[in-house]
Amino acid sequence: MSKPIVFVARQIPEVGIELIRPYADVRLHTGHLPPTRDELLAGVSGCQGILSLLSDRIDTEVFEAAGDQLKVVSNFAVGFNNIDLAEASRRGIAVGNTPEVLTDATADIAVSLLLAVSRRLPECIRAVQRREWKTWEPLGWVGLDLQGKTVGIVGMGRIGQAVARRLHGGWQMKVLYTSRQPKLALEEELGAARVSLDDLLRTSDFVSVHLPLAADTEHVIGARELSLMKPQAVLINTARGEIVDQQALEAALRDRKIFGAGLDVCVPEPLAGDSPLRELEHCLILPHVGSATITARNAMAERSAQNLIAGLQGNALPFPVH
Ligand code: GLV
Numbered sequence: 001m002s003k004p005i006v007f008v009a010r011q012i013p014e015v016g017i018e019l020i021r022p023y024a025d026v027r028l029h030t031g032h033l034p035p036t037r038d039e040l041l042a043g044v045s046g047c048q049g050i051l052s053l054l055s056d057r058i059d060t061e062v063f064e065a066a067g068d069q070l071k072v073v074s075n076f077a078v079g080f081n082n083i084d085l086a087e088a089s090r091r092g093i094a095v096g097n098t099p100e101v102l103t104d105a106t107a108d109i110a111v112s113l114l115l116a117v118s119r120r121l122p123e124c125i126r127a128v129q130r131r132e133w134k135t136w137e138p139l140g141w142v143g144l145d146l147q148g149k150t151v152g153i154v155g156m157g158r159i160g161q162a163v164a165r166r167l168h169g170g171w172q173m174k175v176l177y178t179s180r181q182p183k184l185a186l187e188e189e190l191g192a193a194r195v196s197l198d199d200l201l202r203t204s205d206f207v208s209v210h211l212p213l214a215a216d217t218e219h220v221i222g223a224r225e226l227s228l229m230k231p232q233a234v235l236i237n238t239a240r241g242e243i244v245d246q247q248a249l250e251a252a253l254r255d256r257k258i259f260g261a262g263l264d265v266c267v268p269e270p271l272a273g274d275s276p277l278r279e280l281e282h283c284l285i286l287p288h289v290g291s292a293t294i295t296a297r298n299a300m301a302e303r304s305a306q307n308l309i310a311g312l313q314g315n316a317l318p319f320p321v322h
Contacts, residue, residue, distance in 0.1 A: 004048035004069075004312050009035055009056050012076055016051075016301025023309045024049060041065040049308045051076060052083070055269070059084040063091055072311020076304045077291075078102055079240060080321050081213040096307030096317040100158065101299035106264075106290035107162035110208050110238045113262025114167075116284050117234050118206075119143040120260075123281050144205070144232065144259060146171040152204030153177040154197065154220070155211035155239070161186055163208050168192075176200045201228040206236065213240035223248035232259045238290050241267035246277070253280050264290050 006024040008017065010031075020026055027043060029035045034055040035043055044050055044066040052058050054077040063070060072094045073083060080097050088095050116122065120143045127133045127141070151167045153160040156179040167173040168190045175192035177183070182194050197220070201207060207229060211217045221235070222245040229235065235258060237244050246267050252258050260282035266275075269288055277283050291300060307317045 005046055006049035006051060006308060006312070007040075007043045007047045007066075008051040009040065009043070009053050010076075012051070012304070013298045013301040015298050016076075016305040019302065019305035020051075020308060023312055044070070048072070049074065049312050051304055051308055053077065054079055054082050057082050058088075060087050063087060063093065071314065072096070072308055072317070074304045074307040074311065074317075075321070076300055079212060081240060081242075083321075085321065094307075094311040094317050095321045096304070096311065096319050097321050098300040098303040098307075099319055101303060102291035102296040103158045103162050105293040105296040106159050106238055107166055108293075109264050109286065109290045110159070110163045110210075110236050110262075111166050111170075113236050113238070113264065113284060113286070114206055114208070114234060115146070117236075117260040117262040117282065118146060120282070122284050126281070144234070146173070146206075148172050148174075149205035150174040150176060150203055151206045151208060152195075152200035153192075154200065154207060154209045155179065155217075156183050156186065156192075156194075157210055157212075159238070160208070160210035163210065164190055164192060167206070173206075176204055197225065198228055201225055202230075204233060205230065206234050208236040209239050209243055211239055211243050213242050218242050219245040219248075221245065221249075223251070226252040226257060229258050231257065234259050235261045236263075237261070238264040241265040241269065250276050250280075253277070253283050260284070262286075264288055 003025045005027055008026055008028045010029055047066050048069050049072045051074045058073055070093055074096045078097050078099050083095055120141050124141050151173045153164050156177040164175045168175050175190050176195050177192055178197050186192050220243050226248055262284045264286045265288055303319050307319055310317045
């Protein structure tokens, strides 16, 4: 019997592809860039499974292009805002993601951004590269302290908790958080306090965003919210760009309403070439590398392969999106 065909939207770590091969013929998109829309629509045609990336929009058009035999979409990411879940569920298509295995890597990037922006590392690096470093400067490149400050975690899921633990353990930071549900064990462990978003913004020295992107989380941090932040506060976003109103952030940074921002995510990705954010020395932007460690990416490849195989076989996915 011939094997089912699966479309894999980009080269992922080989460990994932090797897991899939015994179960399916892999139609691999090999380019460095994501498939264009036309390539995606052509690539999924006749497939029973799709292994997608966060840059691939998986919606009705893709489901139609694939055909009725499509059984599973396995996202190589913990976030799944790129997939039309309602439509997948209506069609009986299983959807999976790769939770947990990228928690530490992403929390490390959030803390890296926080340190780098607070200590003005982008400016320091630029000064060295441009030969502007003339002497040891008593007043030069002076940044923020971390010890004993207050961090506000917006969205206390797995990654938010990992960030809170790092900042509380490393710098004895007081932890405030927002969450639909109280996290009582974490409150006990870290002395964390659940507060309203406004109180968090008014009180925190560092604000780190860890919400999933959904209709009700878009622009959760807008002009009003930014205006509540302390003038010396730093905003970190490693979740999804859309959660912060980027224009409002540009204005707040330009007018020095906050100390700085560290973004691993933005809108669009990559950031537009003429975005003013690129020019702001107190805004550090990374190319969405939260999960970019060897361990995390290999584990993501394994989990996404396991989801794909389970879906092809009509079994419950080990890591389903609910
Ligand atoms: C990365 O942003 C992910 O959702 O895995």
